[in-house]
Amino acid sequence: METLSVLGAGTIGSLLVKAGLSQGYRVVATGRSERTLLRVKGLGAEAITDNASAVMRSDLVMISVKPQHFPELAKSIPRELWRGKTVISVMAGVRLDTLRKVMGGAQVFRAMPNVNAVVNMSTTAITGEGEAKELVDSLFRSLGVTYWVSEDMMDVWTALIGSGPAFISEIVDGLVLGAVSSGMPRDLAYSSVLDMLKGTAENLKNHKGHPVEVRDNVTTPAGTTIRGLKAMEERGVKAALIETVESSSRRASELGKLIDERIRRELIGED
Ligand SMILES: NC(=O)c1ccc[n+]([C@@H]2O[C@H](COP(=O)([O-])OP(=O)(O)OC[C@H]3O[C@@H](n4cnc5c(N)ncnc54)[C@H](OP(=O)(O)O)[C@@H]3O)[C@@H](O)[C@H]2O)c1
Structure with missing residues (x-):
């Protein structure tokens, strides 16, 4: 062994x-x-x-x-x-x-x-x-x-996939609060959102195309989804998500550089 x-x-x-x-x-x-x-x-x-x-x-x-x-x-x-x-x-x-x-x-x-x-x-x-x-x-x-x-993908990976569970948890919390605000008990909202998240991930994987195609499949003219999407657009949710990963990735690079340089100074004797 x-x-x-x-x-x-x-x-x-x-x-x-x-x-x-x-x-x-x-x-x-x-x-x-x-x-x-x-x-x-x-x-x-x-x-x-x-x-x-x-x-x-x-x-x-x-x-x-x-x-x-x-x-x-x-x-x-x-x-x-x-x-x-x-x-x-x-x-x-x-x-x-x-x-x-x-x-x-x-x-x-x-x-x-x-x-x-x-x-x-x-x-x-x-x-x-x-x-x-x-x-x-x-x-x-x-x-x-x-x-x-x-x-060279490791810093953005740290942001997208390492910190990703924190970002997704934050989004889940927001969705649950929206349901509570609309009258749904918290436990029911939380559990059903998690199942929906898993289902959406499977559906997107299975679809293989671009995620906006799946989005458009559930977006009826003058319906409920487009109202929600409009609210997301007005509040800049997509821009915020892009910035979230970008700034987290920048921070991963900064921290990585600092620690790597310190290790090289202390263990390899580089200036
Ligand atoms: N947490 C994450 O999500 C995540 C994801 C990917 C990668 N990482 C990486 O994984 C590493 C560990 O993170 P973590 O969150 O698991 O930290 P952690 O819980 O603090 O674990 C580090 C462990 O190292 C031990 N340790 C420190 N100095 C030691 C020494 N000289 N000899 C033997 N053991 C020593 C500590 O033991 P004592 O407590 O007994 O001192 C502690 O149990 C980090 O480098 C991090 O970048 C973390």
Whole structure:
């Protein structure tokens, strides 16, 4: 049985532990606090604080600490231990080139799952090259669907797909409030909106064309839908959504640049 280690088994790391276990790996996971270690043990993995030992004992290493904690983590692991390992980082913003320089001799991938992994419906972007591609893909497929993308898509992915569940939750809340305002009990509105959302996603996928075609199919002249669409247009909902993803993506780039530069200064000695 191969060993997989998860360095930093927090929110996302715990999901990676579950993915590893479901794929039949022996899983060693690390954390600093008793709380993290207990949670990991509860999942069925071995829980330790020693990151170097976890790397030494594993073939596949997943890094899921917050990016700002990576320098401290990397300093606790002798560089020669990385040689020959397959490493997958889920840290936002830390570039492949930086990771390769810090972990010389390792085959490195970056993955960006989203919070829907809690219901095995993560939409995960993966980037990187190497013979372990299929193995990396199958790990993340156990948490949902995967997309292989070029690294320059990672910031907009972080905005659209990483923050997307927050944006959609906000839209759902608005729709529910509209129904409550029109006299529907909140529970009924909430539950039915979620079902409608799922149905609409399936319908759009099945349709394959442009979403406005599905929109136009339910838009009767002088009917109810066009009144609602007019209100959306007057309030600039579409412009707001475009701006939402654009500004979130810009922020992902800004934060990524800051953290990546800090890591390069601290670990590679670049000015
Ligand atoms: N949350 C998301 O939706 C999401 C989505 C995609 C990617 N990500 C990425 O996933 C990473 C983790 O995010 P998260 O939300 O899961 O954060 P989190 O819950 O804070 O988890 C980070 C974990 O790292 C552990 N840790 C920190 N320093 C450590 C060290 N030196 N040795 C061992 N363990 C250490 C912490 O353990 P203690 O608590 O015991 O100190 C904590 O459990 C981030 O890089 C983020 O960019 C997150």
